[in-house]
Amino acid sequence: MSAGALPVGTVLAFAGPVPGDLRPGWLPCDGATYPGADCPELYAAIGFAFGKTGTDPVVFSVPDLRGLFVRCTPDAAVRDARDPEWRLRTALLPGGHSREWVGSYQVYGTAPARNGFKSSVNNASIGTIRDDAGCGPIVAAKPNRAEDVRLHGGDRESRPANKNVHFVIKAQPQAEVPIGAVLTMAASRAAHDGSYPCDGTPREPRGPAKRLYDTIGTSHGRTDDGDFLLPDYRGWFLRGVSGLARRDPDGDAREPAEAGGNAGNQVGSAQPWATGLPTSRERPATVRFENLPDGDRGKSIAGAIRTAVVRNAGGQTVTFGLSQGDRETRPANASVDFRVVFRPQIVSAPVGTIITVGGPVPADSGWLPCDGRILPAADHQDLRDALGGQWGGDGTSTVALPDLRGRFLRGADHGTGTDPDAGSRTPQGTGGARDPGSIQDYATGAPRTPFTAAVPYLPTDSTQISGETRGDVAGRDGARTVDVFNGGNADSRPANLYLDAYIRVR
Numbered sequence: 001m002s003a004g005a006l007p008v009g010t011v012l013a014f015a016g017p018v019p020g021d022l023r024p025g026w027l028p029c030d031g032a033t034y035p036g037a038d039c040p041e042l043y044a045a046i047g048f049a050f051g052k053t054g055t056d057p058v059v060f061s062v063p064d065l066r067g068l069f070v071r072c073t074p075d076a077a078v079r080d081a082r083d084p085e086w087r088l089r090t091a092l093l094p095g096g097h098s099r100e101w102v103g104s105y106q107v108y109g110t111a112p113a114r115n116g117f118k119s120s121v122n123n124a125s126i127g128t129i130r131d132d133a134g135c136g137p138i139v140a141a142k143p144n145r146a147e148d149v150r151l152h153g154g155d156r157e158s159r160p161a162n163k164n165v166h167f168v169i170k171a172q173p174q175a176e177v178p179i180g181a182v183l184t185m186a187a188s189r190a191a192h193d194g195s196y197p198c199d200g201t202p203r204e205p206r207g208p209a210k211r212l213y214d215t216i217g218t219s220h221g222r223t224d225d226g227d228f229l230l231p232d233y234r235g236w237f238l239r240g241v242s243g244l245a246r247r248d249p250d251g252d253a254r255e256p257a258e259a260g261g262n263a264g265n266q267v268g269s270a271q272p273w274a275t276g277l278p279t280s281r282e283r284p285a286t287v288r289f290e291n292l293p294d295g296d297r298g299k300s301i302a303g304a305i306r307t308a309v310v311r312n313a314g315g316q317t318v319t320f321g322l323s324q325g326d327r328e329t330r331p332a333n334a335s336v337d338f339r340v341v342f343r344p345q346i347v348s349a350p351v352g353t354i355i356t357v358g359g360p361v362p363a364d365s366g367w368l369p370c371d372g373r374i375l376p377a378a379d380h381q382d383l384r385d386a387l388g389g390q391w392g393g394d395g396t397s398t399v400a401l402p403d404l405r406g407r408f409l410r411g412a413d414h415g416t417g418t419d420p421d422a423g424s425r426t427p428q429g430t431g432g433a434r435d436p437g438s439i440q441d442y443a444t445g446a447p448r449t450p451f452t453a454a455v456p457y458l459p460t461d462s463t464q465i466s467g468e469t470r471g472d473v474a475g476r477d478g479a480r481t482v483d484v485f486n487g488g489n490a491d492s493r494p495a496n497l498y499l500d501a502y503i504r505v506r
Contacts, residue, residue, distance in 0.1 A: 235418025
């Protein structure tokens, strides 16, 4: 493989409908099976990482990214910290990899919000008052029961704000980078004149952009003057079009990114973030209620009047109106720039290009893993010129590679406001928080569909009691604010597939 050429097994996003003439050089990432004899280079690159249906003859699967996000594979040094539930990863297709290996699949997860969820619950503040002897109404006994009540409701999944793309995988060494493919760049300066930045700029459907228009059309929107819009991925995550896989439960409700663009389960459509119930079996999300009265107590006669709780054996279902929570739901991520290819005959990518791959890449190919290592600039002058100190190093005598292990990729915000916490991202080097080269931890926003819980013995009624002091009963103090979300997953993340991340260094 020549230096800089995209290796076989490279997975790229594609910004339009996948044209049939991409085959056989590029194949859709739809989980299809192929005989190893028909795709020997691809089989050699990815093996059975994504599934198999036979070994004699060899029949292997390409990645199935329909409805999924890409998560960069972590190594042992950071695996527990960056993907704490990696041991629960499974094979998406029969015979594929699981756990820590490239190709493994992970369901979505929901962790507690860093700015914790709270809700005011009526009749949940229950204290103890003195009961009276006599013949008044039956009231609840002294409250002494605590319950950890499981949450229900929430959205249908947890996911970040995203735009739909197709994913394709390189199957033949000589295949060119196709028009409409999306390149991932480690820095804004790491660009070339065969691609446009994915910033939503209008372009005329003629001249230099004609072939791109022929490929992606108005998938991302159009102007009243008839120009088509480039994809705008600033601040967004990329998700594979679900199609017949139906892995996007809200796919039919996706909206056009801009006027005239695609909606629904199509390339180019946009989707807001969502927060589903946690998927952890060991730590389901619960709400703790204290001082629930589970018994009856005595009667009373006329005298000093106090308010007591009437026992509610059936309990009640509470709908939580959440306050606080984070500003969005998202996974831990690193910011990059995306560019869409418009010029044909591109056979390699520029230095500073990041790729995700379904298997290992030869060490002498001009690509290195995105593991944060620091290299001497004297040996990598083109890389220093492309990245500077964006990801670390001093940008003069040393240059650092991006550290993408265990992280998702997000388009750099560049001041658009799509990333509500862009200003507080952590730059890894000399770049700004809104530029490529910054990282961000997961967050969990309040779901659009409220959480609910069936709370036993939570009162709905109270009554007045009076008379001679006799003993303790449950007294109503009114509403109480509770912490709504205990337990949950170890991180918030969308459903994803592991791919290895590499960067071109020469």
